[in-house]
Amino acid sequence: MSWEIVVGIETHAQLRTRSKIFSGASTEFGAAPNTQASAVDIALPGVLPVLNRAAVELALRFGLAIGARINRRSVFARKNYFYPDLPKGYQISQYEAPIVQGGTLAIALAEGEKTIRITRAHLEEDAGKSLHEDFHGMSGIDLNRAGTPLLEIVSEPDLRGAHEAVAYARALHALVRWIGVCDGNMQEGSFRCDANVSVRRAGEPLGTRCEIKNLNSFRFIERAIEFEARRQIALLEDGGRVEQQTRLYDPERDETRAMRSKEEAQDYRYFPDPDLLPLVVSEEEIERVRAELPELPDVRRRQFIARGIPATQAAQLTSSIELATYAGLALEGASRGTAPAIANWITGPLSAKLNERGIGIERAPVSPEQLRQLVERIADGTISGKLAKEVDDAMWAGEGSADEIIERRGLRQISDSDAIEKLVDEVLAANAKLVEDYRGGKEKAFNALVGQVMKASRGKANPAQVNQLLRVRLAG
Amino acid sequence: MSLSHDQVQRLALLARIAVGPGETDAVLAQLNRVLELIEQMQKVDTRGVEPMAHALDLRQRVREDSVTERDQHALFQSVAPAVERGLYLVPKVIE
Numbered sequence: 001m002s003w004e005i006v007v008g009i010e011t012h013a014q015l016r017t018r019s020k021i022f023s024g025a026s027t028e029f030g031a032a033p034n035t036q037a038s039a040v041d042i043a044l045p046g047v048l049p050v051l052n053r054a055a056v057e058l059a060l061r062f063g064l065a066i067g068a069r070i071n072r073r074s075v076f077a078r079k080n081y082f083y084p085d086l087p088k089g090y091q092i093s094q095y096e097a098p099i100v101q102g103g104t105l106a107i108a109l110a111e112g113e114k115t116i117r118i119t120r121a122h123l124e125e126d127a128g129k130s131l132h133e134d135f136h137g138m139s140g141i142d143l144n145r146a147g148t149p150l151l152e153i154v155s156e157p158d159l160r161g162a163h164e165a166v167a168y169a170r171a172l173h174a175l176v177r178w179i180g181v182c183d184g185n186m187q188e189g190s191f192r193c194d195a196n197v198s199v200r201r202a203g204e205p206l207g208t209r210c211e212i213k214n215l216n217s218f219r220f221i222e223r224a225i226e227f228e229a230r231r232q233i234a235l236l237e238d239g240g241r242v243e244q245q246t247r248l249y250d251p252e253r254d255e256t257r258a259m260r261s262k263e264e265a266q267d268y269r270y271f272p273d274p275d276l277l278p279l280v281v282s283e284e285e286i287e288r289v290r291a292e293l294p295e296l297p298d299v300r301r302r303q304f305i306a307r308g309i310p311a312t313q314a315a316q317l318t319s320s321i322e323l324a325t326y327a328g329l330a331l332e333g334a335s336r337g338t339a340p341a342i343a344n345w346i347t348g349p350l351s352a353k354l355n356e357r358g359i360g361i362e363r364a365p366v367s368p369e370q371l372r373q374l375v376e377r378i379a380d381g382t383i384s385g386k387l388a389k390e391v392d393d394a395m396w397a398g399e400g401s402a403d404e405i406i407e408r409r410g411l412r413q414i415s416d417s418d419a420i421e422k423l424v425d426e427v428l429a430a431n432a433k434l435v436e437d438y439r440g441g442k443e444k445a446f447n448a449l450v451g452q453v454m455k456a457s458r459g460k461a462n463p464a465q466v467n468q469l470l471r472v473r474l475a476g
Numbered sequence: 477m478s479l480s481h482d483q484v485q486r487l488a489l490l491a492r493i494a495v496g497p498g499e500t501d502a503v504l505a506q507l508n509r510v511l512e513l514i515e516q517m518q519k520v521d522t523r524g525v526e527p528m529a530h531a532l533d534l535r536q537r538v539r540e541d542s543v544t545e546r547d548q549h550a551l552f553q554s555v556a557p558a559v560e561r562g563l564y565l566v567p568k569v570i571e
Contacts, residue, residue, distance in 0.1 A: 017541050024544030033562035034553070038545040042552060054541035075529040076536075082492050084566040097529070130569060140563030267490055272529040280535040 003199045005229040006206060007165040008157035009221075011172060012150045013182040014126070014190040015058045021125050021149035022049030022092065029188050037128070037143035043087035048275055055149040058181040059099050059123050060281065060289045062151060065179050065296055066118055068103030070286055076123075076276040079268045084141050085128035093152075095270040098122035099279065105155075105175065106298050107167040108315035116168050117156040124150050145189075151181065157196065157206065162225035166218050167315075169193055171297075173218075174319045178297050186216050193221055197228045199236065207232070208242040212249050212256055224249035228256045300324045307331060307339040316347050322362045329368035338372075338379045345375050349392060366395045374402040387411045387459055415462045417469070420453075423461060424469050427452045438474060446470065478508045 020027055023040035040047045063070050077095035100121035106113050128143035153172065159165045173191055176182035184191050193216075198209035212228055215221045227249075232242050247256040297318040304314035304327065317327040323346075330342050350371065354364060366374075374395065378388050383406055394405045406412055414420060428435055431452060437445035453466045479487075484504050488495040495503050549562060558565035 019541050019543045019545075024539070024542065026543045026545075034549040034564070035547040035562070036545075037549065037552075039548070039552070044552070050539045051536055052541050053538035056538060080490075084564075084569055131563065132568065135560055135563070135565055137568055138558065138565040139568050140560065141566055142563055269490070274530065276530075277532060277534050277536040278529045 002202065003229075003233050004202050005161045005225070006157050006198045006200060006209075007159040007161070007225055008196040008209075009155045009159065009165060009168060009172075010194040010196070011153045011155075011169070012126075012192045012194075013062075013153060013172075013176050013184075015055050015149040015151055015181055016183055017052055017054045017058070017149050019052060020147035021052050021055045021123065023147055025147065027148050029185075029190075031144055033140075033142040034144060037146060041087070041147040042143050043089075049092065049273075051276065051279065052149060055123060056099070056279065056281065057285075057289055058149075059121065059151050060286060061179055061293060062121055062153070062176065062181050063100035063103065064286070064290050064293060065175060066100075066103030066105055066121075068100045068118060068121070070281060071097055071099055071101060072281055073097065074099040074122075074279045074281075076273045076279065077270045078273045079124075079270055081266065081268060083127070083130075084139065085130045085143070085146070087128070087143060087146060091125060091127060092273055092276070093124035093270075094122035097278075099281075100151075105168065105171055107164065107171045108301060108311045109164065109167055110312050112311065114158075114164070116158045119154040119156050121151050121153045124152055126150050157198075157209075162222045162229070165195060165225055166222045169218055169221050170319065171315070174297055174315075178318075178321045179293065189216065192216050195221060195225055195228075197225055197232070198242070199229055199232045207236075208244050210242065210244065210256075211246045213246055213259070215249060220249055220251055223251075223254055224256055227254060231256065294321065297321075297324065300328070303328075304331075304343070308336055309340055309343045313343055313347055317343060320361070322360065326361050326364070326368050330372045332368075332372075334372055334376070335379075338375055341379060342372055342375045345371060349389075353396065365398060366392070370395055370401050377402050377406065381413055381415055381462060382406060383411055383413050384459060384463060387413070411460060413462050414457055414460045415465060417465065420457075420461055420465050420469055423453050423456050424466065424473055427456055428473060435474065446474070449474075478511065479504055 014027075015021075017027055019025060020038075020041060023038045025038040025041055026036045028036065040049060060070060074094055075097040076092050078090040079093045079095070080090045082089055098120045102120075103118040104115045105118060106115050126145050126148040128141055128146040131140040131142065133140070155168065159168055173184050176191070177184040182190055186192070192214055195212045195215060196209045197212060198207035200207040210228060210232070212224045215224055228247065235242055246259050248259055249256050301311075301314045301318045304317055305311055309317070318324045327343065327346055330346060331339055334342055350364065350366065354361060374388060374391055377383050377391070378385055383391060390409075391402050391405050391411065394409070395402065399405050399408075414423075427449060431449060434445045434449050434452075438449065449470055450463070450466055453470065454461055454463065481500050481504065484495065484500050484507065487507075488503075553559045553562075553564070556564050
């Protein structure tokens with residue numbers, strides 16, 4: 001019987017605020033160490049936290065976007081533990097009454113859409129950063145990140161295997177950026193995932209899970225889960241058992257390792273923070289935030305699918321609001337037949353060129369309308385697919401629209417059968433050897449003849465027509 | 477409910493308080509008195525009473541999202557035992 005890999009994901013998304021969750025210090029990334037750590041952030045005696053309105057609104061926006069229940073009254077709690085980058089000796093988080101509860105996120109898989117349940121999303125503050133490099137045997141502490149607002153988003157163990165886990169992480173990443181609650185910058189740690197992984201035989205209850213901490217790229221999520229599942233399966237098949245533990249993924253060795261086991265299990269002793277009153281959100285606030293929500297990626301994705309675009313490609317096109325906007329404009333007024341070709345051109349040549357040049361879609365030199373026209377000219381036979389690349393290059397160089405370039409450069413495909421016939425006859429007359437080879441059974445010679453005709457037409461002859469005519473002539 | 481010596485040692489570890497072997501008995505007795513008080517309070521019938529998260533029946537105020545704090549790290553670090561390149565230095569900790 002085969003094994004089923006069960007995954008749940010916890011994500012820490014940094015909320016896009018200017019200032020920290022409980023202080024007026026800046027959250028900007030990359031400042032010199034400790035220059036953005038205020039008296040509250042470093043926990044000087046006598047200071048008190050004051051909650052940032054924007055952090056609450058961004059959490060509400062997320063909750064509404066996933067159709068969750070918004071707790072009208074939520075409570076901040078202290079999560080107690082000692083670590084040098086946690087100045088207070090506790091992290092302010094939410095425990096029993098998080099602001100967001102329930103909700104779902106749809107993920108696009110090749111086999112169709114799957115709905116993943118979200119358990120909860122709660123507000124909390126980030127800790128500082130420990131640097132273990134050379135400080136004469138000491139560690140350096142930078143508290144700039146301490147107090148940065150986070151939304152911890154916890155999924156149910158609804159994901160099966162690394163593939164679904166990555167699809168979920170990507171969908172969540174796309175959503176938080178789409179609705180503007182998080183910048184999604186994984187290199188800077190704005191979006192970090194922990195994966196809870198267990199394995200079981202189909203139909204059995206959940207197995208013992210291991211938590212893999214701090215996965216900061218989609219590739220690492222995939223590889224860490226794959227490794228961890230293999231490790232657990234091997235362990236169980238050898239008659240062993242999985243021990244519940246926290247593990248770290250080492251990308252260099254492509255393996256997960258148990259974090260040095262603490263002599264004592266953690267006990268965070270959560271209790272309501274007496275420095276903060278319960279957070280109460282009103283109906284008006286909720287409705288105001290709801291009214292500001294943009295159309296969601298799910299809706300856009302389904303619209304793309306309805307235009308004949310495959311589900312996973314539709315998910316790709318909705319990975320950011322900028323890309324989806326571009327695709328939406330490019331598809332406007334396009335026939336159902338050309339919609340998939342337009343999508344292909346966006347996820348193919350356009351994305352490749354943007355990546356090569358390191359620019360975002362919003363700065364693409366080819367407008368959505370220009371791109372649509374190019375694809376339509378291929379579809380209606382005005383230009384060949386080969387020459388389309390030339391037209392595209394010219395559009396990137398700012399030479400105007402596809403139609404203008406085709407006219408100016410004389411790239412119009414030759415579909416006039418008289419003209420093609422003439423070209424074919426000329427080529428046949430000039431290549432007696434190839435004709436002989438073909439008649440002698442060498443199929444390769446046929447392709448060489450097609451190539452000669454195309455060359456004679458400077459790439460403009462309609463290849464299908466050339467093929468057909470050549471066959472007729474050679475058979476005769 | 478009363479605590480064991482082991483539990484007292486574990487609590488001391490979690491709270492990072494050094495409770496020497498000679499002090500465990502005294503701390504145990506004091507903690508047990510606190511627990512007795514809690515036990516007494518738990519006898520009160522609280523059915524139908526919503527648990528409080530705070531002693532004040534008020535709601536949390538919020539502030540606008542603006543940067544109001546300036547860099548004071550030089551001042552804050554003037555009382556730190558060890559500082560280098562703007563970082564606070566602490567005994568090495570590696571997870």
